[in-house]
Amino acid sequence: MGTWHWLTAGESHGPGLVGIIEGVPAGVPLTRDMINEDLARRQKGYGRGGRMAIERDMVDIWGGVRHGRTLGSPVALTIQNRDFTNWAESMSPDPGQPDRVVTRPRPGHADLVGGIKYGHRDLRNVLERASARETTMRVALGAVARAFLRPLGIEVYGHVTRIGPVSAPAGEWTLEDIRRAEESPVRVVDDTVAAAMMAAIDQAKEAGDTLGGTFEVVAFGLPVGLGSYVQWHRRLEARLGAALLSIPAMKGVEVGTGFEQAGQEGSMVHDAIWWEEGQGFRRLSNRAGGLEGGMTTGMPLTVRVGMKPLSTLMSPLGSFDIETKEPFLAQVERSDVTAVPAAVVIGEAMVMLVLAEAILEKFGGDSLPEVQDRIRRWQETVREF
Ligand SMILES: Cc1cc2nc3c(=O)[nH]c(=O)nc-3n(C[C@H](O)[C@H](O)[C@H](O)COP(=O)(O)O)c2cc1C
Numbered sequence: 001m002g003t004w005h006w007l008t009a010g011e012s013h014g015p016g017l018v019g020i021i022e023g024v025p026a027g028v029p030l031t032r033d034m035i036n037e038d039l040a041r042r043q044k045g046y047g048r049g050g051r052m053a054i055e056r057d058m059v060d061i062w063g064g065v066r067h068g069r070t071l072g073s074p075v076a077l078t079i080q081n082r083d084f085t086n087w088a089e090s091m092s093p094d095p096g097q098p099d100r101v102v103t104r105p106r107p108g109h110a111d112l113v114g115g116i117k118y119g120h121r122d123l124r125n126v127l128e129r130a131s132a133r134e135t136t137m138r139v140a141l142g143a144v145a146r147a148f149l150r151p152l153g154i155e156v157y158g159h160v161t162r163i164g165p166v167s168a169p170a171g172e173w174t175l176e177d178i179r180r181a182e183e184s185p186v187r188v189v190d191d192t193v194a195a196a197m198m199a200a201i202d203q204a205k206e207a208g209d210t211l212g213g214t215f216e217v218v219a220f221g222l223p224v225g226l227g228s229y230v231q232w233h234r235r236l237e238a239r240l241g242a243a244l245l246s247i248p249a250m251k252g253v254e255v256g257t258g259f260e261q262a263g264q265e266g267s268m269v270h271d272a273i274w275w276e277e278g279q280g281f282r283r284l285s286n287r288a289g290g291l292e293g294g295m296t297t298g299m300p301l302t303v304r305v306g307m308k309p310l311s312t313l314m315s316p317l318g319s320f321d322i323e324t325k326e327p328f329l330a331q332v333e334r335s336d337v338t339a340v341p342a343a344v345v346i347g348e349a350m351v352m353l354v355l356a357e358a359i360l361e362k363f364g365g366d367s368l369p370e371v372q373d374r375i376r377r378w379q380e381t382v383r384e385f
């Protein structure tokens with residue numbers, strides 16, 4: 001068993017969320033503000049519904065950090081659900097009769113299959129945990145991974161590349177370009193398309209519909225040789241793909257130019273190798289997205305993710321009540337129209353959690369200075385290869 005583990009617990013309308021991450025080296029600068037910054041980023045984005053107006057996500061640190069530095073012990077985090085005050089009775093862990101029972105499964109959500117699988121006749125018992133509320137804690141844990149990666153010179157940020165029918169122009173963006181997307185209400189780098197994206201969201205909202213989209217996450221500053229080709233589960237794209245597809249509503253992952261490569265000739269796709277005295281090897285382009293043979297090449301790692309349109313529809317699709325077996329057209333209280341801008345931050349978190357683990361596998365080390373020293377020596381080895 002490796003030393004890097006993390007888990008989350010908590011329901012969407014319960015008291016809050018809990019997360020534990022183990023394996024973070026000692027001496028990593030980490031504060032609540034650093035985690036809260038990413039939590040606030042996840043809450044932003046045009047197209048979110050009423051729930052985001054209620055929540056103001058803030059973390060509490062219950063273990064693993066003292067005076068702004070990690071101790072090497074498990075880092076334990078909690079985040080309160082402010083909405084719990086409206087659900088305290090319904091979500092009580094104490095014995096009693098449940099109210100606000102859900103018997104009408106939404107097509108596209110976990111409701112029906114989860115109910116059948118676990119024998120829940122109140123589908124709230126399914127949707128409470130299937131909800132993407134849980135990703136709040138993933139972002140908090142991802143911020144811990146960010147705090148570890150940053151002093152190693154590694155930065156991971158993402159941006160929206162499509163919402164519904166509106167695509168952003170393609171480009172190989174720098175870290176500064178991608179950070180600029182933060183100013184945009186739809187988290188897009190080229191803001192000439194932001195207005196069209198927001199108009200598409202307004203139109204979908206008016207029609208009682210929802211929109212999906214795509215986003216890209218890029219990791220800068222990675223050393224050569226994270227991951228491996230020697231066993232299927234050690235290939236880094238396999239681990240990134242699994243991590244990204246574990247986010248609710250994510251249905252596809254591309255590495256580099258991905259699906260486009262399938263229709264192109266090899267000479268158009270592969271990245272030529274270049275060598276220079278004192279610099280060592282590098283690539284003249286990065287269509288591979290920073291991975292070859294399941295290992296990092298040292299170029300920016302680029303993954304693109306496809307998110308489906310959300311399943312809670314104001315103008316619903318057909319479904320049947322599980323008790324009356326009557327068809328119904330669901331009446332819905334609230335839902336997001338799109339959550340692609342928020343999904344970017346969740347995608348960053350998942351990528352960082354995978355990369356931090358891959359760093360520790362390759363370099364090991366119980367303290368940040370130890371890991372830094374090992375990476376410095378490795379970079380010299382790579383330059384001299
Ligand atoms: C940030 C975020 C917000 C979401 N908000 C909603 C929502 O408001 N309504 C909804 O039906 N689904 C929402 N979803 C998607 C559902 O959680 C997801 O579709 C559901 O868990 C079923 O899983 P699957 O789509 O992966 O099959 C959201 C997903 C994310 C990542």
Ligand SMILES: C=C(O[C@@H]1CC(C(=O)O)=C[C@@H](OP(=O)(O)O)[C@H]1O)C(=O)O
Nearest residue numbers: 051052130131132133136248334335336
């Ligand atoms: C709570 C969050 O997202 C929720 C994810 C979600 C779903 O079905 O996945 C449904 C909505 O929740 P509610 O049913 O309470 O309105 C979203 O707001 C969040 O992102 O923090």
